[in-house]
Amino acid sequence: MDIPKRYDPAVSREKWYQFWLDHNLFHADPKSEKQPFSIVIPPPNVTGKLHIGHALNNSLQDILCRYKWMDGYEVLWMPGTDHAGIATQNVVEKNLAKENLTRHDLGREKLIERIWEWKKEYGDTIIHQLKYLGSSCDWARTRFTMDEGCSRAVREVFVRLYEDGYLYRGNYLVNWCPRCHTTLSDDEVEYTDAKGAFYHIHYPFADGAGHVTVATTRPETMLGDTAVAVHPDDDRYQDLIGKEVILPLMERRIPVIADSYVDREFGTGALKVTPAHDINDFELGKRHNLEQVNIFNDDATINENGGVYQGLDRDECRKRVVADLKTKGLLEKIEEIDHRVGGCYRCNTVTEPYLSLQWFIKMKPLMEEPLKAVRDGRIQFIPKQWENTYFSWVENVRDWPISRQIWWGHRLPVWYCNDCDEITVSRTDPDVCAHCQSVNIRQEEDVLDTWFSSALWPFSTMGWPDKTEELAKFYPTNVLVTAHDIIYFWVARMIMMGLYIMKDIPFEDVYITALVRDSQGRKMSKSLGNAIDPIDVIDTYGVDSVRFTLAILAAQGRNINLAEDRIEGYRNFTNKIWNAARLILAAVEEGETIERDIPPEKLEWADGWILSRLQHAIDAARKGMEAYKFNEASEALYQFIWHEYCDWYLELIKPRLYGEDLVAQAVVKSIAFQALECALRMLHPFVPFITEELWQFLKPLGIPEEDTISIMRARYPDPDPSRIDDSLENEVRKFQQVVYTIRNIRGELNIAPSTVTTVEFKTDNGQEEIFLKQYYPMLTTLCRINKDLIAGADLAPHPAASIGIVDGMEVRVHWPAEVEEKEIERLKKQIEQLNAIVEQRGKKLANPNFTGKAPEKVVEQERQRYEKEKSECEQLTTQLELLTAK
RNA sequence: GGGCGAGUAGCUCAGAUUGGUUAGAGCGCCUGCCUUACAAGCAGGAGGCCGCAGGUUCGAUUCCUGUCUUGCCCACCA
Numbered sequence: 001m002d003i004p005k006r007y008d009p010a011v012s013r014e015k016w017y018q019f020w021l022d023h024n025l026f027h028a029d030p031k032s033e034k035q036p037f038s039i040v041i042p043p044p045n046v047t048g049k050l051h052i053g054h055a056l057n058n059s060l061q062d063i064l065c066r067y068k069w070m071d072g073y074e075v076l077w078m079p080g081t082d083h084a085g086i087a088t089q090n091v092v093e094k095n096l097a098k099e100n101l102t103r104h105d106l107g108r109e110k111l112i113e114r115i116w117e118w119k120k121e122y123g124d125t126i127i128h129q130l131k132y133l134g135s136s137c138d139w140a141r142t143r144f145t146m147d148e149g150c151s152r153a154v155r156e157v158f159v160r161l162y163e164d165g166y167l168y169r170g171n172y173l174v175n176w177c178p179r180c181h182t183t184l185s186d187d188e189v190e191y192t193d194a195k196g197a198f199y200h201i202h203y204p205f206a207d208g209a210g211h212v213t214v215a216t217t218r219p220e221t222m223l224g225d226t227a228v229a230v231h232p233d234d235d236r237y238q239d240l241i242g243k244e245v246i247l248p249l250m251e252r253r254i255p256v257i258a259d260s261y262v263d264r265e266f267g268t269g270a271l272k273v274t275p276a277h278d279i280n281d282f283e284l285g286k287r288h289n290l291e292q293v294n295i296f297n298d299d300a301t302i303n304e305n306g307g308v309y310q311g312l313d314r315d316e317c318r319k320r321v322v323a324d325l326k327t328k329g330l331l332e333k334i335e336e337i338d339h340r341v342g343g344c345y346r347c348n349t350v351t352e353p354y355l356s357l358q359w360f361i362k363m364k365p366l367m368e369e370p371l372k373a374v375r376d377g378r379i380q381f382i383p384k385q386w387e388n389t390y391f392s393w394v395e396n397v398r399d400w401p402i403s404r405q406i407w408w409g410h411r412l413p414v415w416y417c418n419d420c421d422e423i424t425v426s427r428t429d430p431d432v433c434a435h436c437q438s439v440n441i442r443q444e445e446d447v448l449d450t451w452f453s454s455a456l457w458p459f460s461t462m463g464w465p466d467k468t469e470e471l472a473k474f475y476p477t478n479v480l481v482t483a484h485d486i487i488y489f490w491v492a493r494m495i496m497m498g499l500y501i502m503k504d505i506p507f508e509d510v511y512i513t514a515l516v517r518d519s520q521g522r523k524m525s526k527s528l529g530n531a532i533d534p535i536d537v538i539d540t541y542g543v544d545s546v547r548f549t550l551a552i553l554a555a556q557g558r559n560i561n562l563a564e565d566r567i568e569g570y571r572n573f574t575n576k577i578w579n580a581a582r583l584i585l586a587a588v589e590e591g592e593t594i595e596r597d598i599p600p601e602k603l604e605w606a607d608g609w610i611l612s613r614l615q616h617a618i619d620a621a622r623k624g625m626e627a628y629k630f631n632e633a634s635e636a637l638y639q640f641i642w643h644e645y646c647d648w649y650l651e652l653i654k655p656r657l658y659g660e661d662l663v664a665q666a667v668v669k670s671i672a673f674q675a676l677e678c679a680l681r682m683l684h685p686f687v688p689f690i691t692e693e694l695w696q697f698l699k700p701l702g703i704p705e706e707d708t709i710s711i712m713r714a715r716y717p718d719p720d721p722s723r724i725d726d727s728l729e730n731e732v733r734k735f736q737q738v739v740y741t742i743r744n745i746r747g748e749l750n751i752a753p754s755t756v757t758t759v760e761f762k763t764d765n766g767q768e769e770i771f772l773k774q775y776y777p778m779l780t781t782l783c784r785i786n787k788d789l790i791a792g793a794d795l796a797p798h799p800a801a802s803i804g805i806v807d808g809m810e811v812r813v814h815w816p817a818e819v820e821e822k823e824i825e826r827l828k829k830q831i832e833q834l835n836a837i838v839e840q841r842g843k844k845l846a847n848p849n850f851t852g853k854a855p856e857k858v859v860e861q862e863r864q865r866y867e868k869e870k871s872e873c874e875q876l877t878t879q880l881e882l883l884t885a886k
Numbered sequence: 887g888g889g890c891g892a893g894u895a896g897c898u899c900a901g902a903u904u905g906g907u908u909a910g911a912g913c914g915c916c917u918g919c920c921u922u923a924c925a926a927g928c929a930g931g932a933g934g935c936c937g938c939a940g941g942u943u944c945g946a947u948u949c950c951u952g953u954c955u956u957g958c959c960c961a962c963c964a
Contacts, residue, residue, distance in 0.1 A: 005923095005924090006926095010945085020889070054961060076899085174916060191962095197962090215964065216964060218964085220919080229964095262964090263887090263963065263964080266963065266964070267963090270964095272964075273964095274964095278964075279962090280961095280962085280963075280964075281964080294912070302913075339963080339964090340963095341964080343894080385890075385913040386890095387892070388889085388890070389889085389960095391960075392889070392890090392908085392959095392960085454903095455924090483957085484890095484959080485958080485959070487959090488959085488960085515957095515958075518960095549912090552900095552911090553898090553900090553911090555899080555900060555901095559891085559892080559958080560898090560899080560959070561898060561899080562898080563898040563899085563912090563913075564913095565896070565897085565898080565914080566898065566899085566910090566912055566913070568926080569911095569912045569913060569926095571926070572912095572924090573912095573926095574926095575924065575926050576923090576924065576926085576927085577927095578923085578924080579923040579924035579927085580923065581913055581923080582922080582923045582924075583923035583924085585923095586922095586923070631899095631900070632900095635911075637901080638911090638912095639911090646923085646924090647928090650923075652920095653894075658922085662957080669946060682963045688945085720912080740930095743929060743930065744929095744930065744931090746929085747918075747929065747930035747931070748930075748931080750917080750918070752918085752919090753918075753919055753921075753929080754921090800950085833908080834908095836908090837907095841907095844906095844944085846943080847945090848944085849942040849943095849944035849945085850906095850945070851944085852944075853944045853945090854906075854942085854944060854945075855906090858906055861906085861907080862906080862907090865907065
């Protein structure tokens with residue numbers, strides 16, 4: 001039976017993906033009797049394009065899901081996308097800019113309409129790409145953080161938080177662009193290094209002569225100062241703490257406070273405190289209950305709090321303030337200083353920390369359970385070290401500002417009454433104020449932080465707040481697969497919301513993937529735009545190759561710098577699998593049935609050996625999968641298939657496969673077939689397409705699960721300990737060493753492959769002679785040596801042969817021609833190498849510290865090795881002497 | 887500034903919770919092979935003071951300390 005000479009990954013990908021969809025194999029049935037296994041996808045941004053990080057993350061999730069399907073679970077992989085507030089709004093606003101429009105030209109409703117249109121047209125890009133990758137998500141359930149159900153969940157949770165007293169409004173400093181009149185998120189502020197001036201200013205004491213000198217880069221903000229701060233242990237300022245100083249220009253009395261935040265080494269060690277215009281001063285001010293004096297209008301001109309400076313632009317104001325201080329003799333000096341200035345990512349205008357009213361969640365009480373859940377092991381991070389990252393955040397959690405001054409997102413279900421000023425928070429849109437029944441109410445303009453809806457993802461996607469059968473069957477989920485950089489933003493908050501709303505953890509395991517970095521070692525991120533498109537490498541090498549590469553590189557808790565030649569290497573591996581199958585299939589006829597139960601007595605050593613090795617491979621693959629050690633599982637399969645099954649077993653069976661003996665032929669076909677088929681099952685989670693394609697070829701030849709439509713539903717193999725034969729494996733290992741030895745000598749001496757040489761074995765061990773008799777026929781095929789076995793204890797030294805030693809047995813390869821010089825060289829080299837080892841070990845054994853203190857077992861082991869190596873060394877030396885004496 | 891990692895072959899990376907064979911893989915390199923599954927292949931080979939310095943130990947690439955280099959997260963310096 002012939003199959004195509006080349007595997008075509010692109011054709012295969014389309015064909016089988018459609019096949020799986022047509023047979024509904026990704027669908028999770030909540031009514032199933034099977035054990036549940038569930039994963040919710042980390043929802044990619046709708047604006048997103050699949051980058052290599054997604055490819056890694058989703059390949060691993062897919063590997064887990066396919067493994068669990070095969071292992072008999074009912075698997076739900078819940079897919080969906082995130083509305084990604086600011087990112088998405090920005091994309092659409094940029095498009096508007098091309099039409100010379102701003103969002104203000106459109107207004108809120110029209111802009112949101114535009115964004116929905118955009119989402120409809122482009123929002124599925126990443127979903128298509130996930131399919132391209134082979135993801136086995138239950139696509140019929142695909143969710144979106146702003147779809148109706150998720151929005152209802154968001155609203156319900158918000159109202160509950162409010163009712164339970166976890167929400168409040170408070171002042172908060174946001175990044176403000178005075179030109180765009182908009183708030184900016186932290187990553188929309190771009191910092192640049194700049195030369196600045198460092199002004200040293202005298203603040204006179206209120207109770208008489210003298211002053212304290214403060215240093216600042218922003219003298220104009222002093223109009224809003226409400227304190228001076230020093231370090232509590234600073235000897236220079238001990239007398240000052242608790243006193244008052246006069247704020248120059250404003251002539252206001254302000255206190256001197258002590259706070260360990262102040263750096264004694266920096267500037268003068270005395271800090272002017274402007275709570276309304278600096279983030280640190282803001283925190284400081286909160287700790288000391290300082291007044292927040294806002295001196296700016298929203299275009300960064302000075303407001304009424306700035307006294308005579310009202311109306312001035314901030315730069316103009318700075319000049320005037322400095323000039324006035326100089327006039328009054330309060331300016332001690334101006335230094336140059338390097339510092340960093342934050343600018344608006346759009347217009348580069350220097351941003352201003354700006355005080356505004358925001359909504360907050362009180363985090364401390366809500367984070368108590370999440371802390372316990374990880375401490376007591378209900379949730380565990382893999383690798384475990386990431387728990388530290390989690391703890392460090394949870395233990396020092398600050399209140400979460402959840403309102404955002406943009407339009408795209410979940411608008412807060414909060415209404416303010418224009419008459420009584422009370423707040424109405426409601427599950428349904430209210431017509432009147434809940435407090436005074438006035439119809440004169442207005443809804444909050446702000447929307448919620450994107451992470452708010454993400455935090456509900458594990459249960460909102462399953463239909464909460466309704467009591468659904470999905471929730472009953474699949475919540476909590478089994479594992480979350482994500483990257484470490486969102487442990488704070490996302491993982492911790494999901495745990496919080498799960499425990500608060502569902503009274504149960506959202507997932508048991510958190511597998512933190514390594515971070516795929518770009519060629520310069522930089523993190524790949526959505527916003528940086530430096531992501532490599534994995535679609536390209538999929539098109540070049542095939543999706544299976546890309547997936548296998550990612551899996552085998554996915555060691556725990558490390559970074560991955562992806563090199564393309566690696567993918568090429570594993571593409572060759574998929575090619576190898578294909579060709580191994582071709583070899584088997586070429587030997588069977590269409591419609592032939594492969595025997596499955598071969599009586600043990602018909603098996604030859606090679607058959608028993610590969611079956612034994614297969615059990616180890618199954619064991620390693622399973623252990624790797626269960627421990628999230630994808631690299632170990634895939635490595636074990638790679639080694640088994642290429643270097644055991646292909647390199648050895650398929651070579652060993654060729655004489656029987658192509659021989660006349662039909663019984664022997666049937667035996668090797670059966671074993672080769674079964675081992676291959678078993679390997680395909682284990683490989684399927686990693687390389688689903690090629691394994692499905694080959695499986696479909698193999699299926700009619702005798703795979704027992706006749707009702708199995710796809711390899712996706714075939715059983716994942718279990719190791720069969722009765723198949724393991726250690727003594728046989730040891731024997732074969734010895735056989736392989738003999739082969740290596742002969743080939744090595746042939747190679748080193750450049751004996752042409754076509755030349756048949758004579759090999760003799762010197763051994764005084766009866767067991768070894770039996771061994772040789774059994775294995776010799778295969779040696780002749782693999783090493784091109786004479787058909788007649790020459791072995792015994794009384795062989796005379798051979799002057800025209802090279803010797804290699806395997807377990808004390810001399811393997812003598814006779815020379816076909818003049819190769820003496822090369823052989824002497826080779827022998828010398830080997831003796832030298834062996835001598836070094838023997839010497840080192842001898843020293844170790846001569847050391848009474850070692851023999852006295854190391855465990856008996858280790859010493860004995862060392863001694864045996866020493867004896868063996870020493871005698872081998874002597875054998876070689878004898879041969880060398882023989883040659884050089886000639 | 888705080889925290890967490892990482893430095894192993896020419897390149898990209900495993901290995902180390904249990905210290906003890908001659909430290910591995912892919913790619914690259916060298917030699918020889920188009921042997922009827924595969925040249926995307928086969929056989930053989932070269933290449934490593936496991937960052938540096940101390941310490942613990944009979945023994946350290948592995949454990950500890952320091953140091954240099956480097957990456958990431960958080961806070962960003964009035």
